[in-house]
Amino acid sequence: MDIIDIKGLKKNYALGSTTVHALRGVDLTIAKGDFMSIIGPSGSGKTTLLNVIGCIDNATEGSVKVSGREITKLNDREITSMRLHHIGFIFQTFNLIPVLDTLENVEFPLLLMRKLSKQDIRKRAEKLIEEVGLREYIKHRPAELSGGQRQRVAIARALVTNPDIVLADEPTANLDSVTGEQILNLMKEMNRIENTTFIFSTHDANVLKYARSVVKIRDGLIVKEA
Amino acid sequence: MNFLFTISIRNLFRQRRRSILLGSAIAIGTAVLVLANAFAHGISEVLFNEIVSYVSGHVSVSFTKGGNANNQVFHDGARIREIINKRVPNVKRVDEAIGVFARAIGNAKADNVILVGMDPSGDGVDEKEAEKLAKNFKELEGHFADLADTTVENPVCLAQEKAKTLNVKLHDVVRVRFTDIRGQTQAARLTIVCIMKPSNVFMAAPVYLHIKTVKRLLGYSSNDVPQLYLSIENPRKDAKRFADSLHAGLNPPLAVIDGQLSVHGSGVEVTLLSLRTDSASLALVDSAMKFSARTAADSVNPKKAVIISESLSKITGLQPDDTCTISYEGKFGDEPGGARLIVTAIAAAGSGIDGQVVLVNERDFYKTFYDVWPKSTVAVNGPFRPDTEIGIYKAFGGEWLLAPRSRTTRDVMKLYREIAQKGWKAIVVDVGSMYETASMVLNLEYALNMITAACVMVLFFIILIGVVNTLRMTIRERTREIGTIRAIGMQCVDVRNSFLIETGLLALISALSGTALAFVTMFGLSQLTFKTDANPLGMLLVDGHIFFAPTVLAVCFFIMLIVGIAVVTAYFPARHAAKLSAAEALRHFE
Numbered sequence: 001m002d003i004i005d006i007k008g009l010k011k012n013y014a015l016g017s018t019t020v021h022a023l024r025g026v027d028l029t030i031a032k033g034d035f036m037s038i039i040g041p042s043g044s045g046k047t048t049l050l051n052v053i054g055c056i057d058n059a060t061e062g063s064v065k066v067s068g069r070e071i072t073k074l075n076d077r078e079i080t081s082m083r084l085h086h087i088g089f090i091f092q093t094f095n096l097i098p099v100l101d102t103l104e105n106v107e108f109p110l111l112l113m114r115k116l117s118k119q120d121i122r123k124r125a126e127k128l129i130e131e132v133g134l135r136e137y138i139k140h141r142p143a144e145l146s147g148g149q150r151q152r153v154a155i156a157r158a159l160v161t162n163p164d165i166v167l168a169d170e171p172t173a174n175l176d177s178v179t180g181e182q183i184l185n186l187m188k189e190m191n192r193i194e195n196t197t198f199i200f201s202t203h204d205a206n207v208l209k210y211a212r213s214v215v216k217i218r219d220g221l222i223v224k225e226a
Numbered sequence: 227m228n229f230l231f232t233i234s235i236r237n238l239f240r241q242r243r244r245s246i247l248l249g250s251a252i253a254i255g256t257a258v259l260v261l262a263n264a265f266a267h268g269i270s271e272v273l274f275n276e277i278v279s280y281v282s283g284h285v286s287v288s289f290t291k292g293g294n295a296n297n298q299v300f301h302d303g304a305r306i307r308e309i310i311n312k313r314v315p316n317v318k319r320v321d322e323a324i325g326v327f328a329r330a331i332g333n334a335k336a337d338n339v340i341l342v343g344m345d346p347s348g349d350g351v352d353e354k355e356a357e358k359l360a361k362n363f364k365e366l367e368g369h370f371a372d373l374a375d376t377t378v379e380n381p382v383c384l385a386q387e388k389a390k391t392l393n394v395k396l397h398d399v400v401r402v403r404f405t406d407i408r409g410q411t412q413a414a415r416l417t418i419v420c421i422m423k424p425s426n427v428f429m430a431a432p433v434y435l436h437i438k439t440v441k442r443l444l445g446y447s448s449n450d451v452p453q454l455y456l457s458i459e460n461p462r463k464d465a466k467r468f469a470d471s472l473h474a475g476l477n478p479p480l481a482v483i484d485g486q487l488s489v490h491g492s493g494v495e496v497t498l499l500s501l502r503t504d505s506a507s508l509a510l511v512d513s514a515m516k517f518s519a520r521t522a523a524d525s526v527n528p529k530k531a532v533i534i535s536e537s538l539s540k541i542t543g544l545q546p547d548d549t550c551t552i553s554y555e556g557k558f559g560d561e562p563g564g565a566r567l568i569v570t571a572i573a574a575a576g577s578g579i580d581g582q583v584v585l586v587n588e589r590d591f592y593k594t595f596y597d598v599w600p601k602s603t604v605a606v607n608g609p610f611r612p613d614t615e616i617g618i619y620k621a622f623g624g625e626w627l628l629a630p631r632s633r634t635t636r637d638v639m640k641l642y643r644e645i646a647q648k649g650w651k652a653i654v655v656d657v658g659s660m661y662e663t664a665s666m667v668l669n670l671e672y673a674l675n676m677i678t679a680a681c682v683m684v685l686f687f688i689i690l691i692g693v694v695n696t697l698r699m700t701i702r703e704r705t706r707e708i709g710t711i712r713a714i715g716m717q718c719v720d721v722r723n724s725f726l727i728e729t730g731l732l733a734l735i736s737a738l739s740g741t742a743l744a745f746v747t748m749f750g751l752s753q754l755t756f757k758t759d760a761n762p763l764g765m766l767l768v769d770g771h772i773f774f775a776p777t778v779l780a781v782c783f784f785i786m787l788i789v790g791i792a793v794v795t796a797y798f799p800a801r802h803a804a805k806l807s808a809a810e811a812l813r814h815f816e
Binding site for chain 2: 084
């Protein structure tokens with residue numbers, strides 16, 4: 001079953017008086033539970049593709065279905081709700097909320113959902129923090145954590161809502177190779193445990209060995225799927 | 227919502243320096259606002275409770291006889307008190323009040339003084355009032371209560387400063403010269419029974435005697451009342467309403483004197499009516515009345531008119547230039563009233579005054595009427611009662627003249643100028659509330675309130691500029707963070723609310739701190755003692771100290787106002803932040 005179905009996706013940006021064609025007609029389907037890597041050089045459109053799939057950016061043209069819903073037709077409230085309930089994000093620069101500690105950062109998406117009780121939120125957040133190996137850093141703020149630890153918190157935060165898809169934009173780019181490997185192993189482990197679809201972008205060829213499937217993108221077009 | 231508060235509070239402390247700077251500005255602004263308001267309210271409290279209530283009462287009823295502002299007397303005091311009881315039954319106390327300018331001579335020193343009558347132990351002076359009196363007039367030597375001592379010759383109490391000016395001590399005698407209510411210059415010896423220190427420099431100028439002593443010295447009889455000051459429970463709320471109600475109740479009835487007209491040894495029952503001699507009334511007489519006979523003098527000077535009806539002329543044989551006498555029963559005492567009149571005109575039949583009636587010019591009429599207040603009233607039957615529909619009815623005078631309600635001190639002053647210039651013969655009764663009699667003084671409160679309003683405006687701009695700038699910087703610095711929380715799934719409205727809560731909290735904490743600062747400053751300033759012997763502004767001080775009167779309501783209002791201004795000011799930058807595209811915000815780099 002395909003969790004993502006993209007047809008003829010185009011995305012243009014206005015850059016001053018010129019228009020940048022970031023995506024020029026992408027067709028792509030991604031199966032549920034996949035662990036996919038999108039690879040390509042800088043400026044090839046990897047981040048734009050992830051942003052459109054993650055409902056952060058809207059498409060200029062084409063159709064994008066995420067979890068069976070056509071996201072190009074949703075309004076701001078619906079699309080925000082879509083992000084909250086179906087998609088998790090892992091950023092290259094971690095993007096944790098600096099005024100919240102580890103536990104609060106992980107709890108944050110669940111609080112936004114306003115569905116679970118305080119106790120259930122706490123239980124779920126603590127479970128994930130334990131799974132990413134940060135039990136003893138639960139009360140630490142992001143500034144008190146290393147890069148690898150921050151990314152682990154980001155992974156826990158991305159998974160805490162039990163999303164259909166986790167999108168990771170170059171998750172190892174700001175980490176040393178050992179920590180990068182640990183993060184990828186963790187993501188893979190989570191993919192196995194939670195059966196969550198992981199899509200991550202990278203331009204590091206060494207990372208590819210972790211991916212179950214690879215999409216190569218260049219100049220806004222998919223040039224190869226494997 | 228809780229987590230929004232948590233994030234907002236932590237963000238507030240995260241940008242500590244910026245928050246402290248903006249918060250300090252708001253706090254100082256709030257402190258100035260609370261301080262200015264408490265000061266204005268304090269002054270207004272002093273004016274209303276300490277000065278106005280002593281100087282003019284909350285509601286006053288004043289009487290001016292013969293157009294002379296110093297002749298403040300009404301001869302049927304019980305009647306006025308009855309009307310007061312009927313119209314404003316909730317009045318706390320009714321005090322008689324007299325203030326007369328006098329020249330005082332002490333021990334080789336002289337000074338101008340005001341003789342003020344008071345009754346420190348009168349009816350309605352409860353424990354609270356007595357305490358207030360003791361606070362406002364601190365006895366240094368002797369006792370205030372001795373003002374009522376009948377064994378002492380004209381006991382008087384004066385301020386320490388006045389005693390120094392007159393070079394007198396306790397038990398010394400002060401000689402005073404003043405004009406009584408009959409316009410005659412009188413002299414008296416006053417014995418000092420108390421030297422006190424008033425809480426307010428304003429109250430140091432007069433010398434205080436018992437009201438009965440002043441009334442006796444000025445020639446008031448037992449039925450006479452001077453001005454009446456009404457103290458009410460809630461003056462700010464009720465003073466104007468009470469004054470209006472009392473004014474309506476003091477509408478004068480038609481003045482009548484029912485008596486015996488004697489001519490050539492025979493007598494006939496007649497009614498004397500007052501004929502007003504203002505130009506409108508005289509014009510009315512000219513147009514509505516026909517005369518069958520009149521003296522040349524009457525045509526030349528109608529202000530001396532004594533007009534009898536044709537039927538009365540027939541009964542008595544009176545003709546113009548004839549003299550007759552009137553005698554009538556007085557309301558008080560056994561002494562009858564009377565007058566000698568020279569007839570100046572005979573009104574033709576059909577003028578509306580066919581009967582046993584004499585129209586007397588107001589000068590002669592009121593001289594008689596007030597000399598011995600007649601027993602007769604228009605409410606009971608008499609020899610003649612005019613039909614209210616007749617043309618000249620409006621030219622007949624009432625038992626007194628009720629002045630229209632004044633709105634400001636300026637109006638009051640204008641009224642008294644008019645009374646003096648026109649020389650109205652009827653006693654002019656004027657009802658005022660403290661709002662009119664002290665409107666000029668109250669302008670000071672208005673000015674202070676304007677200062678408070680200016681503070682609000684300044685504060686508004688501080689908040690406006692401060693909040694907008696701070697939020698702009700904050701939003702710029704937190705753009706990626708906004709992108710992150712939007713990407714995670716926070717709705718626009720929650721992003722906006724988090725900024726509003728942050729600003730609201732900053733404003734609230736600052737406003738509370740500012741209020742605390744204001745209270746500390748108030749405490750500090752109220753500890754300072756100012757020497758105000760020669761400074762009229764001293765009247766605004768209590769015991770030489772600045773008096774602040776902050777109110778819970780005003781402080782709460784200011785805090786809410788400041789938080790409100792801050793939140794409204796923050797709304798647009800916060801909305802701008804909330805509407806940022808998540809993708810663009812995440813791409814943002816400082």
